Amino acid sequence: TIYSDPSQLSSKSYDYIIIGAGTAGNVIANRLTENADSKVLVIEAGDVRDGNPYLEVPLLATQLSPNTSYTWNYTTVPQQGLNNRQIPYPRGRIVGGTSSINWLFWTRGSSNDFDRYAQVTGDPGWSWFGLMPYMYKNEKLTPPADGHNTTGQINPALHGTSGPLEISVYGYANELDDKVVQTTKELSDEFPYNEDQNSGNPLGVGFLQASIGGGQRSCSASAYLEPALSRSNLDVLVQTTVTKIYQTGQTGSTPIFRGVQFAQSSSGPHYALNATKEVILSAGSINTPQILMLSGIGDANSLQALGITPVLDLPDVGRNLSDHPLLSNLFAVNSNKTIDTIFEDPAVAGADFSQWESNRTGLFVDALSNNVGWLRLPSNASIFQEVADPAAGPLSPHYEMIIIDGWASIADPQPGYGHWMSLVTNLISPTSRGSVTLASSDPFDAPHVDAALLNSDFDIFTMKEAIKAARRFAQGSAFKGFVTSAYPPLANATDDASLEQYAREHTTTVWHPTGTTAMSACQAGHGVVDPDLNVKGTIGLRVVDAGIFPFIPGAHPQAPLYMVAERAADLIKAGTQLCSWYDRPFWWFPW
Numbered sequence: 001t002i003y004s005d006p007s008q009l010s011s012k013s014y015d016y017i018i019i020g021a022g023t024a025g026n027v028i029a030n031r032l033t034e035n036a037d038s039k040v041l042v043i044e045a046g047d048v049r050d051g052n053p054y055l056e057v058p059l060l061a062t063q064l065s066p067n068t069s070y071t072w073n074y075t076t077v078p079q080q081g082l083n084n085r086q087i088p089y090p091r092g093r094i095v096g097g098t099s100s101i102n103w104l105f106w107t108r109g110s111s112n113d114f115d116r117y118a119q120v121t122g123d124p125g126w127s128w129f130g131l132m133p134y135m136y137k138n139e140k141l142t143p144p145a146d147g148h149n150t151t152g153q154i155n156p157a158l159h160g161t162s163g164p165l166e167i168s169v170y171g172y173a174n175e176l177d178d179k180v181v182q183t184t185k186e187l188s189d190e191f192p193y194n195e196d197q198n199s200g201n202p203l204g205v206g207f208l209q210a211s212i213g214g215g216q217r218s219c220s221a222s223a224y225l226e227p228a229l230s231r232s233n234l235d236v237l238v239q240t241t242v243t244k245i246y247q248t249g250q251t252g253s254t255p256i257f258r259g260v261q262f263a264q265s266s267s268g269p270h271y272a273l274n275a276t277k278e279v280i281l282s283a284g285s286i287n288t289p290q291i292l293m294l295s296g297i298g299d300a301n302s303l304q305a306l307g308i309t310p311v312l313d314l315p316d317v318g319r320n321l322s323d324h325p326l327l328s329n330l331f332a333v334n335s336n337k338t339i340d341t342i343f344e345d346p347a348v349a350g351a352d353f354s355q356w357e358s359n360r361t362g363l364f365v366d367a368l369s370n371n372v373g374w375l376r377l378p379s380n381a382s383i384f385q386e387v388a389d390p391a392a393g394p395l396s397p398h399y400e401m402i403i404i405d406g407w408a409s410i411a412d413p414q415p416g417y418g419h420w421m422s423l424v425t426n427l428i429s430p431t432s433r434g435s436v437t438l439a440s441s442d443p444f445d446a447p448h449v450d451a452a453l454l455n456s457d458f459d460i461f462t463m464k465e466a467i468k469a470a471r472r473f474a475q476g477s478a479f480k481g482f483v484t485s486a487y488p489p490l491a492n493a494t495d496d497a498s499l500e501q502y503a504r505e506h507t508t509t510v511w512h513p514t515g516t517t518a519m520s521a522c523q524a525g526h527g528v529v530d531p532d533l534n535v536k537g538t539i540g541l542r543v544v545d546a547g548i549f550p551f552i553p554g555a556h557p558q559a560p561l562y563m564v565a566e567r568a569a570d571l572i573k574a575g576t577q578l579c580s581w582y583d584r585p586f587w588w589f590p591w
């Protein structure tokens with residue numbers, strides 16, 4: 001049942017309280033309520049999905065943020081690496097969380113990414129092999145909206161067919177598809193074709209998979225939460241903000257945190273409920289550390305300075321934020337078929353939208369792009385003389401190139417004329433680390449977000465190399481006569497200094513903050529959660545959201561997060577406490 005008034009909740013006693021009906025939170029809510037004996041409450045600051053078609057139409061995803069009623073409208077602190085520009089930093093604030101407003105890219109990352117998680121946590125369950133059952137459990141591979149033959153564009157054997165989350169390849173062919181494939185043949189050393197980038201080896205150029213089924217968005221609301229709402233053991237409280245977690249007891253010297261405080265406004269009544277089993281924080285990589293710090297869990301000195309009484313000194317809360325900087329490289333093209341048509345001509349947009357409404361076909365059925373490349377610097381790149389390779393391994397990319405049949409830029413508005421191709425380069429293995437910190441002790445104040453975009457030598461070096469690679473790609477013979485010129489800021493970036501200036505002036509982000517509540521090994525002196533995702537040094541409190549990745553996945557993070565959440569649900573159901581073994585005295589006995 002959905003409630004929007006805390007005083008109306010059907011029960012005062014829940015086994016589990018989940019904070020945030022977002023991407024990960026809804027997976028946990030669905031899986032825990034499969035057991036009819038588990039009573040679950042989900043508390044969500046945003047509202048239910050209101051039927052606005054923008055929430056369903058894949059191509060319109062870019063219109064859902066920033067600065068809409070569906071998002072937390074944050075802005076970064078001035079970004080040193082971007083000439084001190086401040087960048088909009090939206091997160092989903094709606095049932096489904098960021099999965100309800102994101103751009104639908106479905107990319108798992110490389111097996112090396114996950115094997116590194118297993119290595120740093122000491123838990124083989126986080127390896128590629130360990131998570132494989134959950135990849136299948138989560139996915140439902142569906143035919144594309146136009147029903148075309150997908151042979152050679154995706155390998156069905158690598159995908160689930162009966163999970164909740166629908167995925168597919170493009171459902172509307174565009175003029176770039178053939179040119180891209182031709183370029184992978186012509187420039188195969190640098191841009192080899194990859195039939196399925198979700199095999200564990202994403203490297204090369206291939207057809208994008210997206211969280212789309214039947215021509216519309218599939219998200220954690222449609223796939224996981226809404227289908228479970230008929231269960232009598234699931235309550236969802238919307239329009240309600242969790243303001244803090246509080247201690248409800250202790251076992252030995254370990255505090256138990258099963259209390260949750262919440263309110264609908266800073267001046268309105270505050271409510272409190274205790275979970276009988278666990279509280280699960282799934283408020284996302286910005287708000288989960290915010291809630292922990294508001295609760296006195298974080299760096300004790302910083303909390304004290306804000307007048308918050310420290311309850312548990314856990315300095316890494318909010319630190320280690322990793323994100324993927326994004327740069328749109330724009331080229332004028334000789335075409336009248338790009339998606340620019342719909343943004344320039346309302347009549348065309350109207351006709352395409354009607355087609356989508358009537359039978360879920362046409363231009364509106366796809367995410368922005370049909371083709372994506374995941375690429376590495378050459379192993380003899382000069383930067384490796386100064387910096388160890390930050391990628392998780394030889395299968396993990398350093399940068400991504402998203403190929404778009406039209407103008408797609410966050411930094412530069414569409415000029416209102418012409419037809420364009422965007423080669424969007426994203427830095428995938430950044431070494432910069434940012435943070436989330438509290439602005440004040442008021443839970444309704446936005447936290448400070450430092451995304452640390454292009455803040456290191458490696459990051460700027462790699463972004464410059466990615467731009468050069470995009471230029472080489474656009475010079476493939478398939479684009480002769482099609483690409484007419486580069487947009488001036490790119491065209492004018494001719495030497496190293498002007499390339500750097502161009503990157504710093506035009507880079508923004510693809511909004512993949514991770515790592516702010518990082519997972520680490522049981523006995524590690526750093527990190528925020530243990531390999532079972534319990535907040536270190538507590539009982540009754542876990543985190544399941546994008547904050548737990550100790551290193552940013554070499555991918556758009558939703559697919560990795562769904563796998564993590566599916567496994568986390570099993571850990572919670574089983575009550576697994578791997579680290580408690582370390583606390584047993586005999587573990588240390590030198591036998």
Ligand SMILES: Cc1cc2nc3c(=O)[nH]c(=O)nc-3n(C[C@H](O)[C@H](O)[C@H](O)COP(=O)(O)OP(=O)(O)OC[C@H]3O[C@@H](n4cnc5c(N)ncnc54)[C@H](O)[C@@H]3O)c2cc1C
Nearest residue numbers: 020022023024045097098103104105242284287546556558
């Ligand atoms: C514009 C944009 C486009 C993106 N595109 C892609 C993409 O194409 N592919 C991809 O893989 N990734 C994409 N991402 C990233 C990806 O969607 C996120 O990493 C992922 O969805 C995060 O999931 P989460 O569970 O950590 O948090 P969320 O899904 O954000 O869930 C957190 C939930 O908690 C709620 N909440 C927060 N604070 C409180 C509180 N105090 N009380 C109650 N509720 C609270 C929020 O309202 C939200 O519903 C995109 C992100 C953005 C912003």
